[in-house]
Amino acid sequence: MSDLETTPVFAAAEGGVEELDSVADEVSSGAEGLAVVPEESHGAANLEEEGDIAADYIEELLDICDLDGDIDIATRGGRAYLSVNATGDSNIRVLSKPDTVNALQELTRLAVQTKTGAFSRLILDVGGSREARQGELAKLVDDAVARLTPDSPTAELPAMSSYERKIVHDIVAERGLVSASVGEGRDRHTVISNA
DSSP: OOTGGGSGGGGGGTTHHHHHHHHHHHHHHHGGGOOOOOOOOOOHHHHHHHHHHHHHHHHHHHHHTTOOEEEEEEEETTEEEEEEEEOTTOOGGGGOSHHHHHHHHHHHHHHHHHHHSSOOOOEEEETTHHHHHHHHHHHHHHHHHHTOOSSOOEEEOOOOOHHHHHHHHHHHHHTTOEEEEESSGGGOEEEEEOO
16 A cells, blocks of 8 residues: 555545546635645745645556546646546546546645645646636636626636636736736635726
8 A cells, every 4th residue: 555545635536427526626625724744945846846745646546546547747847737638448537627636736736735845835636627728717807897887897706726817817917907816715706997
């Protein structure tokens, strides 16, 4: 039995894809309230270690779920990025729903944190789900921008994770507008304005 299989977060995959999907709802709903270990230096060596631990965790999880996938590891902007892509006839799309990916990302971050003792800012993508979500966020921004009028100079977006808010802020800046995050905890959301 590997070190990762003995971690409490690895037990979430024991029941296969169906069990993992139900656990995904619980984890994604509680992910914003996770305790945060003070962030240590996220140098290249630490990010590579983080990526390797995360890749081992995801690989074992895929084995338990009887899914095949290629795992790519990259580092940029002080984060480790893991991409899981289908190989052959793999049905990896069963794990690519946005809520499931967010839950898997939190489980993977916890596995990394358990091994390293340091908070993880790892980003996980399964089957191109992050790119698809970025397109959805761009549409949300465009719809919000269309609602801006002289009588209604701001438009609010729904609450979302800090990572998604960062993507929204970048999209808004590309459109030449201004955005700010407001609210606390799970209610934190983005407000867009002309200036």
